[in-house]
Amino acid sequence: METFAQSLVSGVLTGALYAMIGIGLTVVFGVMRIINLAHGEMVMLGMFGAFWGQKLWKLDPFVSLLVWTPLMFVAGVLLYRLLLRKIIPGGELNTLLYTAGLSLLVANLALLAWTGDYRTISLSYGVTVRPFGIAIAVPLAIAFVLAILITVTLGLFLSRTNLGRAIRATSQNPEASVLMGIDVERVAMVTFGLGTALAGAAGVLLAPSLYLYPTVGELLIVKCFVIVVLGGLGSVPGAIAGGILLGVVESLGAVYVSGAYKDGIGFVLFLAVLLYRPSGLFGAGR
Amino acid sequence: MKRRHLPALLGVAVLIAIPLSIRNSFFLHVCILILMWTVLGAAWNVLGGFAGQVSFGHAALFAVGAYTTIILYLKGGLAPWWGIPLGGLAAALVSVPIGLLCFRLRGPYFALATLAVAEIVKLVALNWESVTAGSVGYLITTLPSVRLFGLSVNWEAKTPFYAAAVALAVVALLTTGWLRNSRLGAYLVAIRENEDAAEAVGIDTVRAKVVTLALSAFLAGMGGGFYAFYFRYVDPDAVAGIGLSMEMVFIAVVGGLGTVGGPLIGAVFLTAVAELVRDRFQMGHLIFYGLFMMLVIRFMPEGIWGRVRRLTAGATAGA
Amino acid sequence: MALLEVHGLTRHFGGVSAVSDLSFSVNEGEILGLIGPNGAGKTTVFNLVTGFIRPLAGAIRLDGQSVVGLRPHAVARRGIARTFQIVKPFPGLSALENVTLAAFLRHPARRDAEAAATAQLTRVGLGGRLNEIASRLTLMDQKRLEMAKALATRPRLLLLDEPMGGLNATEVDDASDLVRQIRASGVTVVLVEHVMKAIMRISDRVVVMNQGEKIAEGHPKRVVEEPAVLAAYFGKRVA
Ligand SMILES: Nc1ncnc2c1ncn2[C@@H]1O[C@H](COP(=O)(O)OP(=O)(O)O)[C@@H](O)[C@H]1O
Ligand SMILES: [Mg+2]
Numbered sequence: 001m002e003t004f005a006q007s008l009v010s011g012v013l014t015g016a017l018y019a020m021i022g023i024g025l026t027v028v029f030g031v032m033r034i035i036n037l038a039h040g041e042m043v044m045l046g047m048f049g050a051f052w053g054q055k056l057w058k059l060d061p062f063v064s065l066l067v068w069t070p071l072m073f074v075a076g077v078l079l080y081r082l083l084l085r086k087i088i089p090g091g092e093l094n095t096l097l098y099t100a101g102l103s104l105l106v107a108n109l110a111l112l113a114w115t116g117d118y119r120t121i122s123l124s125y126g127v128t129v130r131p132f133g134i135a136i137a138v139p140l141a142i143a144f145v146l147a148i149l150i151t152v153t154l155g156l157f158l159s160r161t162n163l164g165r166a167i168r169a170t171s172q173n174p175e176a177s178v179l180m181g182i183d184v185e186r187v188a189m190v191t192f193g194l195g196t197a198l199a200g201a202a203g204v205l206l207a208p209s210l211y212l213y214p215t216v217g218e219l220l221i222v223k224c225f226v227i228v229v230l231g232g233l234g235s236v237p238g239a240i241a242g243g244i245l246l247g248v249v250e251s252l253g254a255v256y257v258s259g260a261y262k263d264g265i266g267f268v269l270f271l272a273v274l275l276y277r278p279s280g281l282f283g284a285g286r
Numbered sequence: 287m288k289r290r291h292l293p294a295l296l297g298v299a300v301l302i303a304i305p306l307s308i309r310n311s312f313f314l315h316v317c318i319l320i321l322m323w324t325v326l327g328a329a330w331n332v333l334g335g336f337a338g339q340v341s342f343g344h345a346a347l348f349a350v351g352a353y354t355t356i357i358l359y360l361k362g363g364l365a366p367w368w369g370i371p372l373g374g375l376a377a378a379l380v381s382v383p384i385g386l387l388c389f390r391l392r393g394p395y396f397a398l399a400t401l402a403v404a405e406i407v408k409l410v411a412l413n414w415e416s417v418t419a420g421s422v423g424y425l426i427t428t429l430p431s432v433r434l435f436g437l438s439v440n441w442e443a444k445t446p447f448y449a450a451a452v453a454l455a456v457v458a459l460l461t462t463g464w465l466r467n468s469r470l471g472a473y474l475v476a477i478r479e480n481e482d483a484a485e486a487v488g489i490d491t492v493r494a495k496v497v498t499l500a501l502s503a504f505l506a507g508m509g510g511g512f513y514a515f516y517f518r519y520v521d522p523d524a525v526a527g528i529g530l531s532m533e534m535v536f537i538a539v540v541g542g543l544g545t546v547g548g549p550l551i552g553a554v555f556l557t558a559v560a561e562l563v564r565d566r567f568q569m570g571h572l573i574f575y576g577l578f579m580m581l582v583i584r585f586m587p588e589g590i591w592g593r594v595r596r597l598t599a600g601a602t603a604g605a
Numbered sequence: 606m607a608l609l610e611v612h613g614l615t616r617h618f619g620g621v622s623a624v625s626d627l628s629f630s631v632n633e634g635e636i637l638g639l640i641g642p643n644g645a646g647k648t649t650v651f652n653l654v655t656g657f658i659r660p661l662a663g664a665i666r667l668d669g670q671s672v673v674g675l676r677p678h679a680v681a682r683r684g685i686a687r688t689f690q691i692v693k694p695f696p697g698l699s700a701l702e703n704v705t706l707a708a709f710l711r712h713p714a715r716r717d718a719e720a721a722a723t724a725q726l727t728r729v730g731l732g733g734r735l736n737e738i739a740s741r742l743t744l745m746d747q748k749r750l751e752m753a754k755a756l757a758t759r760p761r762l763l764l765l766d767e768p769m770g771g772l773n774a775t776e777v778d779d780a781s782d783l784v785r786q787i788r789a790s791g792v793t794v795v796l797v798e799h800v801m802k803a804i805m806r807i808s809d810r811v812v813v814m815n816q817g818e819k820i821a822e823g824h825p826k827r828v829v830e831e832p833a834v835l836a837a838y839f840g841k842r843v844a
Binding site: 469472473475476479480482483484485486487488489490491492 | 655657676677678679681682686687689693694695696697698702705706707709710713715754755757758
């Protein structure tokens with residue numbers, strides 16, 4: 001029972017961070033109908049941002065969030081303006097292939113610059129506390145709280161501001177939003193910036209809890225697909241639920257599913273959902 | 287003899303002349319790699335280029351071929367010329383249920399599903415140790431002693447592998463060429479252009495896609511079987527990684543989606559980049575793959591071969 | 606016996622009941638008008654009959670044989686062809702290639718298929734644009750292309766989804782003549798159309814739908830005078 005509670009708690013903590021990555025991918029898909037295969041690399045850049053911030057400027061990783069999130073937003077906006085905007089009209093498969101290329105490029109440039117070494121970030125407060133006998137790593141707990149803060153802020157932005165509402169409207173019905181006079185181009189740009197910023201921020205938050213290496217994006221993007229498909233592509237609440245679900249399934253799987261197939265649970269679930277409930281576990285069904 | 291067959295004949299003549307005239311074994315090695323990549327690029331192109339079904343999981347099919355071939359050889363003593371086609375056949379068989387499942391999805395959803403299937407296949411390869419030898423993999427230490435036309439085949443020379451690679455590449459290109467002119471090929475183009483419209487005019491899109499996937503898998507599986515014998519080593523990381531899938535995508539995209547000659551051009555490109563860069567820094571070639579893929583999609587989505595064909599067609603039409 | 610019989614056809618989308626308990630039949634050789642305000646469920650009926658969408662309940666029979674559960678290509682093979690309200694050409698292919706793909710259904714040899722395709726294109730008035738890329742055709746011509754594709758599958762029953770939407774008066778007359786001529790060649794037609802002039806002139810019988818249900822059926826002139834129909838179109842309350 002105690003192990004169960006333990007894995008449940010660590011699953012939820014990691015799951016919230018997964019959710020953040022998933023939200024980034026899913027809002028971009030919702031608005032632009034593109035799947036950004038380079039999304040994992042954005043997370044990776046956030047992780048390395050936190051790492052170098054600490055190493056070079058003695059910046060606390062969680063404080064560096066204030067630096068990297070806006071920077072990643074700008075990077076996303078530029079990426080959209082300068083590169084993606086010209087590709088998207090060529091169709092969704094072209095865009096998919098293009099971002100696949102981008103992912104290869106970024107991951108391997110990072111490999112060239114930083115080598116393939118596994119790195120970790122150590123924090124003075126990187127200890128484990130045991131409330132109610134459940135072990136919780138402090139950095140992960142902090143990351144969890146910040147992830148929730150960021151997600152709530154995002155939710156408020158999407159529901160309370162004009163721009164946020166425009167993003168949601170575009171996501172629900174692109175044609176109608178054009179008719180309603182929404183500047184779709186600007187919405188797309190901001191959305192892509194947001195998606196990138198979320199990925200980067202999630203990377204920063206994850207950095208103290210994971211090994212970081214340049215090709216970690218490959219692993220993360222696959223998790224990210226699982227999350228957004230579980231929740232229904234394009235749905236923000238879905239991504240939150242999907243992220244937490246995956247976090248919990250993974251950590252329970254690590255304990256209860258013996259052997260090496262535990263990584264497969266996620267994929268099997270993913271395929272099953274993709275095939276039988278393409279609008280996600282929580283969506284309206286076919 | 288029709289005029290349009292001339293380039294193909296010329297190509298075959300050059301392919302035969304290469305090992306006879308150049309005895310540099312590194313050069314031959316590069317040629318073998320190009321031909322192997324041509325087969326793999328063509329395999330991907332049949333499905334991705336003609337039918338517009340982007341797969342990020344073709345490494346799985348390659349892996350099935352590689353494992354089948356090497357296991358048949360190590361455990362059953364089956365010679366390469368049986369083992370490689372059987373590897374292709376095994377991949378084709380495996381691809382049918384995969385296709386029936388994944389083709390229920392369209393566009394990017396299909397692409398994601400193939401990614402998941404490939405990851406599952408890799409996990410199986412890692413963990414089904416009684417069959418796949420897990421992460422240790424299989425190693426071929428001795429190749430069979432074979433006599434051909436009264437001479438014993440010298441496996442240490444590259445020539446036998448070169449001959450096999452030429453044969454496979456010719457099969458791959460002929461298949462693609464046949465497909466382009468066939469009714470099935472026309473159906474695939476229809477599916478790429480608009481799947482609903484294709485169904486509406488009576489095209490069984492699922493069947494067309496499954497058959498094409500099987501064809502594609504057969505080629506990819508034979509590529510895997512060839513790989514097993516040439517590199518004499520098969521393990522999950524080498525034959526089932528996502529990197530390999532991406533390389534197949536790269537070849538087809540850069541060479542020219544839905545063209546016959548494209549994969550050959552893409553393969554030359556890929557191999558040249560890899561060999562030029564690899565000495566300077568490891569993995570550096572992947573930077574260029576990514577970059578070129580982006581540039582090609584941005585500036586010539588029809589690929590190098592597609593562009594060349596369009597330009598030459600324009601020139602002859604204008605003349 | 607009727608060529609097409611639809612009985613108790615039902616399909617919901619989430620909370621919206623697009624088609625509910627709909628029954629009608631189409632007699633061999635007639636032109637049946639299927640009308641109703643936007644969102645009445647007409648396109649959904651076509652999608653159900655041609656297998657693009659599965660019904661939740663109901664029977665669909667062509668010549669007494671059920672076509673429920675068949676995939677669209679199989680329905681086409683049985684002899685039901687359709688056009689799409691929002692045209693769906695193969696955009697990057699020429700007009701001839703577009704229609705040849707449809708003609709393959711009855712002519713496996715490419716040469717025969719191309720000949721049949723050319724004949725259908727000429728019939729709809731695209732004989733001079735065989736090599737034009739479909740995406741470059743005008744909307745009018747794309748609608749004609751849509752029709753040529755459907756005809757090239759040599760259907761017994763042709764379902765036309767607003768083939769005249771967006772056309773001007775002369776074009777509507779041309780299209781009406783074409784539909785009549787198609788019927789004269791032995792093809793039964795179901796016509797969904799908002800252009801009432803055309804419906805009144807060429808259909809033998811009309812079925813009126815509103816909110817997924819059949820609200821009237823009969824001779825075009827008489828049906829449009831029924832109170833339920835007027836109410837559906839003009840929003841008046843039915844007494
Ligand atoms: N694929 C679908 N998913 C969800 N709702 C649909 C779908 N197709 C049609 N509908 C809904 O069903 C109703 C009937 O639509 P439709 O058949 O297109 O009407 P019509 O062709 O008569 O204008 C509408 O409310 C429409 O929004
Ligand atoms: Mg309609």
